[in-house]
Amino acid sequence: MSTRSNPFLALLLSVIFPGVGQIYNREIKKGLVIFGSSLSLGLLSYWLSGFNKIAAALALLLLWISAAVDAYKIAKTTGQAAEFYYRKSYVVAMLLLVGPLALPLLWQSPNFSSVACWTWTVIVVGAALLFVATPYLLNWLIG
Numbered sequence: 001m002s003t004r005s006n007p008f009l010a011l012l013l014s015v016i017f018p019g020v021g022q023i024y025n026r027e028i029k030k031g032l033v034i035f036g037s038s039l040s041l042g043l044l045s046y047w048l049s050g051f052n053k054i055a056a057a058l059a060l061l062l063l064w065i066s067a068a069v070d071a072y073k074i075a076k077t078t079g080q081a082a083e084f085y086y087r088k089s090y091v092v093a094m095l096l097l098v099g100p101l102a103l104p105l106l107w108q109s110p111n112f113s114s115v116a117c118w119t120w121t122v123i124v125v126g127a128a129l130l131f132v133a134t135p136y137l138l139n140w141l142i143g
Contacts, residue, residue: 005026005075009075010024010071011068011072011075013071015068018038019067020035021067025074033104038064042060045057059098062097066085066094085105088111091105099124100124100128106121
């Protein structure tokens with residue numbers, strides 16, 4: 001039995017459903033996180049309105065494209081982690097775009113110390129909670 005995945009099949013699977021290419025490449029946890037994040041962003045882009053809808057849709061597009069590229073590169077390099085996927089710049093960009101949905105990527109990256117992981121986690125979760133609570137706080141203050 002060959003352990004090498006077909007790069008074009010991994011790409012096609014990930015283009016059809018984000019994360020399925022990673023599952024095909026035997027990266028089950030990463031694939032499920034990508035699939036769940038994409039599903040969440042898709043639901044958010046449907047549910048939200050205005051600029052938030054556009055931001056969620058753009059984050060979904062970026063995640064979808066990066067998942068497809070990652071599935072292809074992993075299959076092509078016979079299962080070795082793609083170099084760009086864990087780079088600090090990519091992880092930080094994902095944290096800023098998709099917030100808490102990118103936390104598993106942060107914690108799996110070998111390029112961040114545990115102090116940096118905890119710091120980013122507190123910042124991202126705090127910003128997400130502030131984002132969710134702001135309308136209620138404004139309504140309480142104004143109303």
